[in-house]
Amino acid sequence: MTAIPSTSARPPAAVSTSGAKKSTKKHRRTLDMTLPSASDSSSLTGHAHLLATKWMSPAKLAELIASEGLVYKKGKFSAIEIKQINDAIENYRTTRNLSEEDVNAIIFPSDEKQRDAVFWSELSSAVSERPIIAVYHYVRRARHPMKGQGKWQPEEDAKLIQAVTSLGQQWENVARLVGRMATDCRDRYRNHIVNRDKRVSGPWSSAEEEKLTQIVVDMQKGKDLDNDIFWGKVSEMMGGTRTRQQCRIKWTDSLSKRYKADGQSARWSSRDSFILIHKIDSLNVRDDTEIDWKTMQDPQWNLWSAHVLQRRWLTMKKGIKGFEDMTHPEIMDILRVKNADVPHAKVVKSAKFVVDSDDEEPRAGSSTGPGTSAGQRKGDSSDSDSE
DNA sequence: CCTCAAGGTAAGGGTAATTTTAGTCC
DNA sequence: TGGACTAAAATTACCCTTACCTTGAG
Structure with missing residues (x-):
């Protein structure tokens, strides 16, 4: 079965760079790039060699993108890349006859030498396609001896608070006292400890939603990118009652869509499933971890956020019996059949998606108009409390 | 000394697995 | 009236990139 999509795996899904394939490379300063080195027995292209040997800062990378058409990959490491890295580590270890401990000592050297x-x-x-610095950071995190310890216990929080009180935000030192990775301590602190007593959880009141919308829209004035917003600041402006994560998710998954659609909120329909499957299909990826969900968004298509699309995919995938043991192409084969027909109406390629009647019927009172359903949660004391 | 690349640490920005809540169906 | 299911919303552990700093070789 399977019938691999063939289509020869297109080039790297790489991002960045805007056209302009190379040009004169008179530019060079210090980089002394041994470009297409005839000795490409290693099969590395000039750019790959550069990425694998020079510790370039983001600024330098940006410069090369502009001047050379350098292409490199960003974002989460895919399952395939992770395997490639692990294999490379193992290969390095065995060819040099090293033990696991030796390798750990290389990854986490105790002294500069x-x-x-x-x-x-x-x-x-x-x-x-990855810069050496990205691989370095990835491996150091993935192999950290204190990684992945799950939920934080109250005693750990207490230790953390104490450590930060006495040391300040010196996360490496704090980490030693707490017994968690520095970055995890930092995350726990900013996401859960700061303003802990002011924190509100549970459904957002319509007043909160309005306030968040207001703040975000104001901050976006003049810019047109969602990521120009500093969520830590937004959280602060909300009076510290909602964390940066709460604000961000609330906005990107729900309010932004509603805002852009003038208060309407669409519901997922089988037509959307159809579109999603076909979009994924056209990517010809070998594995779903290779999908860059951001590229899946389409302003012409209901404003679904990358997150929502990704969740939708997961739901569909998990709906297949035995999906755990199937390859991505196999799963796609099944989903393609399941979603073979566009539910009447043409593939809505057009504009705003006027919710006419449509199989899934959005109405159902549901949909929380700006304040319907659960909505208000009454003024619940707080609410006023200025700020 | 001075420069600069390597590499360590913190800040900034983000995702996705899991849990909770709310509808809907029978 | 209530259990089973499912979708939406919320929570939070975990992740990646960029900024900034330190160090040591040349």
């Missing part, structure tokens, strides 16, 4: 640049270059070569 143990640094091993060759190691990092070799790993980066295994994932040719």
Whole structure:
């Protein structure tokens, strides 16, 4: 079965760069790039070699994108890349006859003398579209001995609070006292400890929703990118009652859509499933972790956020019996059949998606108009409390 | 000294798995 | 009236990139 989509795996799904394939490379300063080195027995292209050997800052990368048409990949590491990295580590270990501990010592050297640049270059070569610095950060996190310890216990919170009180935001030192990774301590602190007593959880009141919309819309004035918003600041402006994560999710998954659609909120229909499946299909990825959900969004298509689309995909996938043991192409084969027909009406490629009657029928009173349903949660004391 | 690349740490920005809540159907 | 199901909303652990700093080689 399977019938692999063939289509030869297109080039890297790489992002960045805006056309302009190379040009004169008179530019060069210090980089002394050994470009297409004839010795490409390594099969590395000039850019890949550059990415795998030079520790370039974001500014430098941006410069090369502009001047050279450099292309590199950003975002989450896919399952395939992770495997490539792990294989490369294992390969490095066995060819040099090293033990696991030796490798750990390379990844987390106890003193400068143990640094091993060759190691990092070799790993980066295994994932040719990633800059060495990205691989470095990824591996250090993925292999950290204190990673992944699950839910925070009250005692840990207490330790954290104490450590921060006495040390300040020196996360590496705090981490030693708490027994968690520095970045996890930082996250716990900013996402759960700060303003803990002011925190509100549960459904948003319509007053809160209005306030958030107001704040975000104001901050966006003049810019047109959602990510020009500093969510920490937004949280502050909400009076510290909602965290940056709460604000961000509320906005991107719900309010922004409602705002752009003039107060309407659409419901997912089988037609949307149809469109989604076909969009995914056209990507020809070998694995769903390779999908970049942001590219799936389409202003012509209901304003679904990347997050919603991703969740929708997961729901569909999990609806297939035995999906755990299937490959992505196999799953797609099934979903393609299940969603073979566009529910009457043409594929709505057009404009605003006027919710005419439509199979899924949005009405049903549901939909929380700006304040219907659960809505208000009464003034519940707070609410006023200025700010 | 001075410069600059390597590499360590913190801040900024983000995602996705899981849990909770709210409808809907029978 | 209430259990089973499902979709939407909320929560939070976990992740990646960028900014900034320190260090040591040349």
